[in-house]
Amino acid sequence: MRVISGMARGRKLRQLSDIDIRPTSDMIKESVFNIIQFDIEGRRVLDLFAGTGQLGIEALSRGARSAVFVDSSPAAVKLIKENIELCGFSGISTVYRRDVFSYLEHGEAFDLIFIDPPYDSALTAGTLEKIIEFDKLNTNGIIICETRIDHVMPSILLPIFTQKEYKYGGAKITRIIRSEQG
Numbered sequence: 001m002r003v004i005s006g007m008a009r010g011r012k013l014r015q016l017s018d019i020d021i022r023p024t025s026d027m028i029k030e031s032v033f034n035i036i037q038f039d040i041e042g043r044r045v046l047d048l049f050a051g052t053g054q055l056g057i058e059a060l061s062r063g064a065r066s067a068v069f070v071d072s073s074p075a076a077v078k079l080i081k082e083n084i085e086l087c088g089f090s091g092i093s094t095v096y097r098r099d100v101f102s103y104l105e106h107g108e109a110f111d112l113i114f115i116d117p118p119y120d121s122a123l124t125a126g127t128l129e130k131i132i133e134f135d136k137l138n139t140n141g142i143i144i145c146e147t148r149i150d151h152v153m154p155s156i157l158l159p160i161f162t163q164k165e166y167k168y169g170g171a172k173i174t175r176i177i178r179s180e181q182g
Helices: 026-035 054-061 074-087 100-104 123-133
Strands: 044-048 066-071 093-097 110-115 137-148 160-168 171-178
Touching: 026 054, 026 137, 026 160, 026 171, 044 054, 054 066, 054 074, 054 110, 066 074, 074 093, 100 123, 110 123, 123 137
Parallel strands: 044 066, 044 110, 066 093, 110 137
Antiparallel strands: 137 171, 160 171
């Protein structure tokens, strides 16, 4: 697992085998960042169910202004902090050990949100509901969800809508955006 592009390109990120984290593969991560390559620079990023922190770190490496990482696992939070420090992004990163739902009830809105919960959980729908309920996605913002390929995304009300789904092996990446009318 490495940083693919940008300022921290080639840095190998740490991962732990003894905690329950399913990191996004480099192939899928590269595909995700090809999808949003022109939508990263200067953006405020939220990495939910952050695990190793690799999605938020990749966004920072590619020019995101700042990133917030949220995970409920103490081991994951420690790992995220180590990876942020390893890549030199401590000054523009914040890490929270919290339940994602409780985090979304407070704080500010973001321009780019990554949602990558455990595959066999029902957390994607609930997370999207909380993002909408607490207005956490800025106008023209993007949400990237990684799920199993057979996962059915919940219905979303305008001004937020599913723009496109991409399928890679057993994974599905869904790009959700907030239109200007919001």
